[in-house]
Each structure stands twice: as C-alpha cells, then as structure tokens.
Amino acid sequence: MASASLWNVPELALTSLNRLIGNLLYIPNPILASPSNQKRPPQHIKLHYSSSTSLLKKQMAEEVILLDFWPSPFGMRVRIALAEKGIAYDYKEEDLKNKSPLLLAMNPVHKKIPVLIHNGKPVCESLIAVQYIDEVWHDKSPLLPSDPYERAQARFWADYVDKKIYDLGRKIWSTKGEEQEAAKKEFVESLKLLEGELGDKPFFGGQAFGFVDVALVPFYSWFYAYETCGGFSIEAECPKLVAWAKRCLLRESVSKSLPDPEKVHGFVLELKKKYGVE
Ligand SMILES: N[C@@H](CCC(=O)N[C@@H](CS)C(=O)NCC(=O)O)C(=O)O
Structure with missing residues (x-):
C-alpha cells in the first residue's frame, strides 16, 4: 500500500x-x-x-479522514473497522442539510457519508470501505475470512443486511397502520433469518468478531427507536440476536462507535416531526 x-x-x-x-x-x-x-x-x-x-x-505515511454523521449506522461500520485495526483518524462530522465541499468532492456520485479518505483518496460505500480497511491494514484483527468460500458467504450476509434492515427500520418509524405492521413483520422475519445464520456461534464468522458483525451491529443502536415507534420488543422476538449484539458491545471498538440508543431515539423523533409523522 x-x-x-x-x-x-x-x-x-x-x-x-x-x-x-x-x-x-x-x-x-x-x-x-x-x-x-x-x-x-x-x-x-x-x-x-x-x-x-x-x-x-x-x-x-498515513492520513486517514472519515466524513461521517453520528447517527449513521453506515458510518458506525467504518468507525468500528478503524477501531478494530487501531487506526488513528480525523473524524469530520457532516451537516447533511449543508454538505461540505469536501464531501461533495470526495463522493460526487452519491454525495453521502460515510467517506473514508486515505492519503487523499476517497473510498465510498460503507461495506466497501470496511473491506478496504481490512485489506490495507491486514496484519491486525482480520475481518473477512481467508477462505474464499467463507468470504463470499460473509459478503452475502452483509449484503442481506444492506438490502433489508435500514429500509425496513425506516418504514417502522415513518409509517403507521397496516404499512407499519407489514414493515414490523418483515423486519422481524429478516432478523430471525439472521439469528438462524448466527446459530450458536458467538459471532457470525464463528469465534472471532468479523465482517457481518461489523455490518449489522450498528443497527442495534437503532433498535430502541424501532421498538418505541413500532410498539414491539425485538428481544422478545430474537433473544439470541440481542445477546449477540450485547456480546459485540463488550468490544471497545463497538461500544465507542455506537451512540446512545436514547439519543438515536431523540433523533428519530425529530425526523418524525420533520416528515410530519404522528
Ligand atoms: N449505501 C451507503 C448508504 C449511506 C447513506 O445512506 N448515508 C446517509 C446517512 S445515513 C447519507 O449520507 N444521506 C445523505 C443524503 O442522502 O443526501 C453506505 O453503505 O455507505
């Protein structure tokens, strides 16, 4: 590198x-x-x-900058990966209502955070940034498995998280009535599928904390907001998954990268007001 x-x-x-x-x-x-x-x-x-x-x-020789926004589960992934590797970096909080010229220059395609800037070069999309971090700083805390098949499986589940969890969670806090019920049902089904994939292993990849854990655990900081807005208990539905999240939180890389769930809930209440959701 x-x-x-x-x-x-x-x-x-x-x-x-x-x-x-x-x-x-x-x-x-x-x-x-x-x-x-x-x-x-x-x-x-x-x-x-x-x-x-x-x-x-x-x-x-390294300059590492992270353009981020505190409640972003995508940003949290990159924070966790950098912390796992012990990489010091410059954290820059973005105002997404008034994006910085640096963000617009570094992610001109999507104009979204997180953006990892490594020695002046941007890496966009959280899962791509986590994989990049794992490849560049490969001598400490590997996140992806070394076996190609296991690596493909880890990418599959991280991609599943991306396709389901954020959008369904958003529907839970931003809709009402039948639409909200349908979102809750699909959300719980998705989490149960993930819980089945976890099985009795401590982490998704087995004994060691890895890529799928990094992809999913940030959403744990949003669970309280989903539960409060949706009037349901994720722990009652998926106790093993919640136990897994608590296990992840014992790691400093995770506990220091995730915000307080009540603060996230406060942020969601502001969003609800902004979008006129009762
Ligand atoms: N697929 C992207 C999602 C990133 C994303 O949605 N970022 C949001 C914040 S959570 C954002 O920057 N939104 C600003 C906008 O859409 O204008 C990733 O994994 O990095």
Missing part, C-alpha cells in the same frame, strides 16, 4: 523520535504539503505512539 516512500524517514531518526515524543505524535499532512516545505504540522492529525519503528513509519 501507499506510502512509506512518501516519508522515507531513516530508522535511526525514528528511534530517537520515539524517545522524544511520548504518547502522542502529530504529523504533517503528506497530501497537502511535502515534508520538506511543511514546518509546522496541522494539529488535526493525531497518531498514537507505537514502539515498533516499522509500524510507526507506516503510520507516519
């Missing part, structure tokens, strides 16, 4: 640097300025200290 060459810092210099800098390292932005002409590093790039010079060298 890109970039140790951008920096070309000799090992010796890095070793002395290691001694000097303690726990946090600020580095210049390799995209906006070359190392030779940039005297003072911008303060928004924070990289965590590493005692390994090769890892440090690799990190120094």
Whole structure:
C-alpha cells in the first residue's frame, strides 16, 4: 500500500523520535504539503505512539479522514473497522442539510457519508470501505475470512443486511397502520433469518468478531427507536440476536462507535416531526 516512500524517514531518526515524543505524535499532512516545505504540522492529525519503528513509519505515511454523521449506522461500520485495526483518524462530522465541499468532492456520485479518505483518496460505500480497511491494514484483527468460500458467504450476509434492515427500520418509524405492521413483520422475519445464520456461534464468522458483525451491529443502536415507534420488543422476538449484539458491545471498538440508543431515539423523533409523522 501507499506510502512509506512518501516519508522515507531513516530508522535511526525514528528511534530517537520515539524517545522524544511520548504518547502522542502529530504529523504533517503528506497530501497537502511535502515534508520538506511543511514546518509546522496541522494539529488535526493525531497518531498514537507505537514502539515498533516499522509500524510507526507506516503510520507516519498515513492520513486517514472519515466524513461521517453520528447517527449513521453506515458510518458506525467504518468507525468500528478503524477501531478494530487501531487506526488513528480525523473524524469530520457532516451537516447533511449543508454538505461540505469536501464531501461533495470526495463522493460526487452519491454525495453521502460515510467517506473514508486515505492519503487523499476517497473510498465510498460503507461495506466497501470496511473491506478496504481490512485489506490495507491486514496484519491486525482480520475481518473477512481467508477462505474464499467463507468470504463470499460473509459478503452475502452483509449484503442481506444492506438490502433489508435500514429500509425496513425506516418504514417502522415513518409509517403507521397496516404499512407499519407489514414493515414490523418483515423486519422481524429478516432478523430471525439472521439469528438462524448466527446459530450458536458467538459471532457470525464463528469465534472471532468479523465482517457481518461489523455490518449489522450498528443497527442495534437503532433498535430502541424501532421498538418505541413500532410498539414491539425485538428481544422478545430474537433473544439470541440481542445477546449477540450485547456480546459485540463488550468490544471497545463497538461500544465507542455506537451512540446512545436514547439519543438515536431523540433523533428519530425529530425526523418524525420533520416528515410530519404522528
Ligand atoms: N449505501 C451507503 C448508504 C449511506 C447513506 O445512506 N448515508 C446517509 C446517512 S445515513 C447519507 O449520507 N444521506 C445523505 C443524503 O442522502 O443526501 C453506505 O453503505 O455507505
């Protein structure tokens, strides 16, 4: 992957640097300025200290930015993947009513968050970004299985989540009457199918937290809003799936990436008001 060459810092210099800098390292932005002409590093790039010079060298060459919006389950996926890999990044909250020029430039096709910007290059669509992260930082916490068939299966289930959960969840809070009942029924059926796929495994991929978990668990932060708006209990319908979500939340990568369900509910209430849903 890109970039140790951008920096070309000799090992010796890095070793002395290691001694000097303690726990946090600020580095210049390799995209906006070359190392030779940039005297003072911008303060928004924070990289965590590493005692390994090769890892440090690799990190120094990386600039990672995430364009995101806090309640987005798609953004949460990318946050979880970056946290799993231990990648420091610059989080930029977007106002989706007034999108930034950076978002419009980086995702001119869909104009949506999340966008991962790695060394100036955008990666759009959350599942594609998670796979990209897994490929670039492949030496830590693999998310996709190494076996091609298992990998295809993981992609299938992540795609199933994409095709069903967000849209059905949206219908639950944005409709009423028969339409809402139909959405709830299909939503629970989809979750039960996912629960069947999980079976008695701790995670979708088996013993280790992986790609399908990353794809699905963000929606857990929306469950309370769906339940409250729809007047039903997901835990009563799918107890094993809820137990799985709680297991995922024991991971710091997940707990730090998911917002408070009550805050999400408050956000949904605002959306309901905005769209005139009683
Ligand atoms: N399929 C996309 C969905 C992303 C998406 O829907 N993002 C929403 C926020 S949750 C967005 O940016 N909406 C702004 C808009 O539609 O203008 C992904 O997986 O990244």
